[in-house]
Amino acid sequence: MRIAVFGTGYLGATHAACMAELGHEVIGVDVDPAKVSRLQEGEAPFFEPGLPELLRRHTASGRLRFTHSYEVAAQSADVHFIAVGTPQRPDSAAADLSQVDAVVEALGPLLTGHAVVLGKSTVPVGTATGIADRIRALAPSPEIVVGWNPEFLREGTAVHDTLCPDRIVLGVGPGDRGRIESVTREVYAGPLADGTPLVVTDLATAELTKVAANSFLATKISFINSVAEVCDAVDADVSVLADAIGFDERIGRRFLNAGLGFGGACLPKDVRAFRARAAELGVSAAANLLADVERINSRQRTRVATMALEACRGIDNPRAAVLGLTFKPDSDDVRDSPALDVASRLAAAGVTVQAWDPHGMDNAERLHPELGYFDSPLAACKAADVVLVMTEWDEIRALTPSDLADTVSERVVIDARNCLDPAAWRTAGWTYRGIGRR
Ligand code: UDX
Numbered sequence: 001m002r003i004a005v006f007g008t009g010y011l012g013a014t015h016a017a018c019m020a021e022l023g024h025e026v027i028g029v030d031v032d033p034a035k036v037s038r039l040q041e042g043e044a045p046f047f048e049p050g051l052p053e054l055l056r057r058h059t060a061s062g063r064l065r066f067t068h069s070y071e072v073a074a075q076s077a078d079v080h081f082i083a084v085g086t087p088q089r090p091d092s093a094a095a096d097l098s099q100v101d102a103v104v105e106a107l108g109p110l111l112t113g114h115a116v117v118l119g120k121s122t123v124p125v126g127t128a129t130g131i132a133d134r135i136r137a138l139a140p141s142p143e144i145v146v147g148w149n150p151e152f153l154r155e156g157t158a159v160h161d162t163l164c165p166d167r168i169v170l171g172v173g174p175g176d177r178g179r180i181e182s183v184t185r186e187v188y189a190g191p192l193a194d195g196t197p198l199v200v201t202d203l204a205t206a207e208l209t210k211v212a213a214n215s216f217l218a219t220k221i222s223f224i225n226s227v228a229e230v231c232d233a234v235d236a237d238v239s240v241l242a243d244a245i246g247f248d249e250r251i252g253r254r255f256l257n258a259g260l261g262f263g264g265a266c267l268p269k270d271v272r273a274f275r276a277r278a279a280e281l282g283v284s285a286a287a288n289l290l291a292d293v294e295r296i297n298s299r300q301r302t303r304v305a306t307m308a309l310e311a312c313r314g315i316d317n318p319r320a321a322v323l324g325l326t327f328k329p330d331s332d333d334v335r336d337s338p339a340l341d342v343a344s345r346l347a348a349a350g351v352t353v354q355a356w357d358p359h360g361m362d363n364a365e366r367l368h369p370e371l372g373y374f375d376s377p378l379a380a381c382k383a384a385d386v387v388l389v390m391t392e393w394d395e396i397r398a399l400t401p402s403d404l405a406d407t408v409s410e411r412v413v414i415d416a417r418n419c420l421d422p423a424a425w426r427t428a429g430w431t432y433r434g435i436g437r438r
Contacts, residue, residue, distance in 0.1 A: 001024045001025070001078065001079055001183075001186055001187055002024070002025050002076060002077045002078050002079070003016075003019050003024045003025065003026045003027070003077050003078075003079045003080075003081065003187065004026075004027045004028075004029055004073040004074070004076060004077035004079070004080045004081065005019065005026065005027070005028045005029065005081045005083050006029045006030075006073070006080065006081065006082050006083060006084060006103045006107065007029070007030065007082070007083040007084030007085065007099065007103070007121070008028045008029070008030040008032075008035055008036070008039055008045075008066065008083075009083075009084070009085050010046065010048070010153075010155065010158065010265070011083045011085075011120060011121070011151055011153065012028060012030070012081075012083035012084065012120075013028065013039060013044065013045065013046075013051070013055075014048065014051060014153060014158040014159060014162055015081060015083050015120065015151065015162060016028035016064060016066075016083075017051060017054040017055050017058060017064060017159070018054065018159060018162035018163050019187070020054070020058035020063045020064040021054050021057075021058065021163060022163070022187075022188075022189075022190045022191075023190070024063075024187070025063055025076075026058070026063065026064045026065070027064075027065045027066070027067055027072070027073050027076045027077060028064070028065070028066040028067075029066070029067055029068065029069075029070065029073045030066065030068060031068055031102075032068075033068050036066045036067060036068050037066075039055065039059070039066040040059060040065065040066045041059070042055045042056035042059040042060065043055065046332060046333070047331060047332035047333075047359050048155065048156070048158050048159065048331075049156065049157075049159070049330060050159035050160070051158065051159055054159065070106045070107055070110055071110060073107075074107060074110035074111060074112070074115075075110075077115075078113070078114070078115055078116065078183075079115070079116050079118060079183055079187060080107060080111070080115060080116070080117045080118070081118050081119075081120050081149075082100060082103050082104075082117065082118070082119045082120060082121055082131075083120045083121060083151070084099035084100055084102075084103055084121055085099055085121070086099065086100060086121050086122055086123055086269075086273075087265075087269065088269045088272055088273065092276060093272035093273065093275060093276040094124065094272075094273055094276040094277070094280075095122070095123065095124055095269070095273040095276075097123065097124075097127060099121075100119075100121050100123060100127070100131070104131055104134055104135060104138070105134075105138070107135075108134065108135045108137075108138025108139050109138050109139065109140065111135065111138075111139040111140070111141060111144045112139075112140060112141050113141055113143065114141075114143045114144075114179070115139075115141070115143075115144050116144075116145055116146075116147065116179065116180055116183045117131075117135060117144065117145070117146045117147070118146075118147050118148070118149045118180075118184070118187075119131065119146070119147070119148045119149065119150075120149055120150065120151045122150065122151075122210050122211065122214075122266070122270055122273075123148075123207055124207070124211075124273060124274075124276075124277040125204050125207045125208050125211075125277060126204065126207070127207065128146065128148040128171060128173075128203040128204075128206070128207055129173065129203055129204070131146055132145075132146035132173050132203070145172075145173070145176045145179055145180050146173065146176075147170055147171060147172050147173075147176065147180040147184065147203075147206075148170070148171035148203050148206040148207055149168070149169065149170050149171070149184065149206070150169055150171075150206060150207070150209055150210035151210070152165065152166065152167075152210070152213060153165075155264065155265075155328070155330070155331040155333055156328065156329065156330030156331050157330075163190070163191065164191060164194065164196070165191055165196055166196070167196065167197045167198070167199055168184070168188050168191065168192070168196055168197070168198045168199070169198075169199045169201070169206050169209050169210075170184050170198065170199070170200045170201070170206060171201055171202055171203040171204070171205060171206025171207060172200065172201075172202065172203065173202075173203055174202075177200065181200055184198070185198070210270070211270050211271075211273065211274040211277075212274075214266060214267050214270040214271065214274075215270065215271050215274050215290060215293070217255050217262075217267065218262055218267050218268075218270075218271045218290075218293050218297070219289070219290075219293050220255040220256060221255055221256075221257075221261060221262050221297070222261070222262075222292070222293040222294075222296035222297050224238065224242055224255075224256045224257070224258045225258050225259070225261060225296055225297070225299075225300050225435070225436075226296050227241065227258070227436065228258035228435050228436025228437075229303075229436065230436075231436035231437070231438075232435075232436050235438050236436075236438065237436070237437050237438045238258045238418070238435070238436030238437060239257075239258070239418055239434075239436075239437060242256040242257065242258070257417070257418065258418055258435045258436045259300070259416055259417040259418050259435050260300050260301065260304055260338040260339065260342070260390060260416040260417060260435075261296075261297040261298070261300035261301060261338050262297055262327075262338075263327035263328075263335075263336045263337045263338045263339075263341075264327040264328065264331075264333060264335060264336060264337070265333060265335040265336065268294075268297070268336045269336070271290050271293060271294055272290075272294065274286075274290060275287050275290035275291055275294070278290065300338065300435070301338050301341050301342050301345070303435075304338075304342050304388070304390075304414065304416045304435075305342045305345045305346060305349075307414050307433055308320055308342070308346055308351070308386050308388055308414055309346070309349055309351070311385065311386040311410075311412045311414065311431075312351055312385055312386060315385050315410075317352065318350075318351050318352065318385045318386075319351070319352045319353075319354060319383055319384045319385050319409070320343075320346050320351045320352070320353055320354070320384060320385065320386050320387075320388060321354050321355075321356075321377075321380045321381040321382075321384035321386070321387045321388065321408070322339065322342075322343045322346075322353055322354065322355040322356070322371075322380070322388050322390055323355075323356055323357075323377055323380060323381075323387065323388065323389050323390060323391070323393075323396045323399075324339050324356075324357055324360075324389065324390035324391025324392070324393055324396055324417075325337060325339050325340050325343065325355055325356075325357035325360040325361065325364040325390065325391065326339065326357055326359065326360035326363075326391050327339070327391075328391065328392075329391055329392055329393045329394070331359070331360075332359040332360050332362070332363055333360070333363070334360050334363045334364045334367060337360075337364075338390070338416075339357075339390030339391050339416075340360075340364050340367065340368060342388070342390065342416070343355055343364075343368070343371055343388075343390070344368050344370070344371065347368070347370050347371055352372065353371045353372055354372045354374055354379075354380040354381070354382065354384060355371050355372060355373055355374065355380060356373070356374045356375070356376060356377050356379070356380035357391065357393070358393055358395055360391075361373050377395065377396065377399060377403075377404075378403070378404070378407055381404050381407045381408050382407050382408075383407075383408070383409045384407075384408045384409060384410070385408075385409050385410045385412065386410065386412045386413075386414060387404060387408060387412065387413045387414070388413075388414045388416060389413065389414065389415045389416055389417055389419065389420060390416050390417065391417065392417040392419040396419070397419045397420065399420075400424070400428075401424060401425050401428030401429075401430055402428065405428065405429075405430075411428075411429055411430040411431065412430065412431045412433075413425055413430050413431070413432050413433070414433050414434075415432065415433065415434040415435075415437075416434075416435060418434045418435055418436075418437055420432070420434075422434060422437055422438070
């Protein structure tokens with residue numbers, strides 16, 4: 001198929017490369033010429049395992065191209081994916097739809113023939129119907145149809161999640177199902193042949209599927225973090241508890257890791273936007289539940305910062321080693337990163353922060369130049385009064401108490417991701433503190 005993907009951020013660049021991998025002829029579109037030329041060279045603008053290989057392979061073969069021209073894109077494709085960002089608005093918790101609106105306004109008048117527009121961006125429920133109406137008004141052809149096909153990819157496994165998704169969700173407007181569904185089946189013929197389920201529904205349900213999925217994951221994390229607080233109060237162990245309840249298939253063990261809480265470019269903003277939309281719709285039970293999920297999540301950051309400050313109490317010019325800055329491992333993303341947030345709070349409280357991360361330091365330094373950045377975990381731990389483990393990178397999990405014992409000033413470790421073995425660190429003479437761990 002001939003496919004255009006509007007927006008080449010995490011979602012768009014990955015989607016475009018994976019569509020080429022599935023055998024389609026793809027053109028990626030972005031208003032940023034610097035990004036377009038980097039991508040056209042086959043270079044990924046962010047760290048994502050497996051993506052550079054796909055970009056290089058398919059830009060070299062010519063099956064994947066990038067442009068900033070909407071005219072070129074409109075002429076080069078029959079299926080148009082909207083994959084631009086929907087960040088949080090600066091003045092409220094709601095989503096900022098200006099990038100989606102800009103694509104619709106620019107693309108709409110150029111759509112001819114039987115083009116199909118499929119939205120992938122995460123949008124508040126009700127947006128897709130408005131876009132379908134607007135495109136019908138703008139497009140010179142009366143045959144254009146709009147569907148919604150939300151994306152569930154995770155950073156770090158984005159290529160796998162796109163090529164082998166858990167499910168494909170498609171929202172269609174009344175009377176539009178036939179053509180949109182058959183085009184979607186052709187686009188995803190590979191994953192569908194491998195058994196991926198396709199859920200076809202109305203536009204509103206498709207839009208809600210995405211924010212409901214992310215909000216459920218966030219709720220699971222905040223649930224286990226609130227149980228961790230109870231564990232702390234009675235000296236119980238939340239990791240063992242999570243294993244035990246996780247054996248129940250109805251619950252499942254995944255997303256039950258207590259710690260510093262969720263961050264990143266998606267979960268926090270999607271939960272906020274869903275809360276704002278639920279409140280707008282007058283559904284206060286959902287809005288209140290999500291507000292609690294957010295409150296518990298931000299309290300985790302405060303708890304870890306407080307633990308670190310307690311460890312530094314009474315020390316002149318205290319130093320904290322911060323190991324891990326990204327919001328999760330296998331990503332260079334520090335957007336809404338709990339680790340970076342806590343690090344900057346410590347610095348603001350007068351602690352000298354010595355940070356290390358295998359992939360996130362350049363991004364972190366751009367946002368927080370006041371922190372100290374070091375080129376190894378050992379260098380970051382030099383003369384530290386407390387070591388904070390903030391992101392569970394393999395390199396950090398593999399550290400042993402003896403690796404750091406002679407480097408630090410005080411043998412105190414705060415394991416904010418519950419990824420170290422408490423017994424090993426305590427036996428080696430360290431004060432170990434986890435989250436909800438005996
Ligand atoms: C998320 C969704 O998983 C994905 O389906 C959606 O398309 C985009 O948002 P991502 O942002 O890549 O993906 O991160 P994810 O792997 O979900 O992790 C989010 C955050 O939750 C991370 O900060 C992670 O450290 C935290 N987390 C995850 C926990 O604190 N505990 C857990 O048990 C799991």
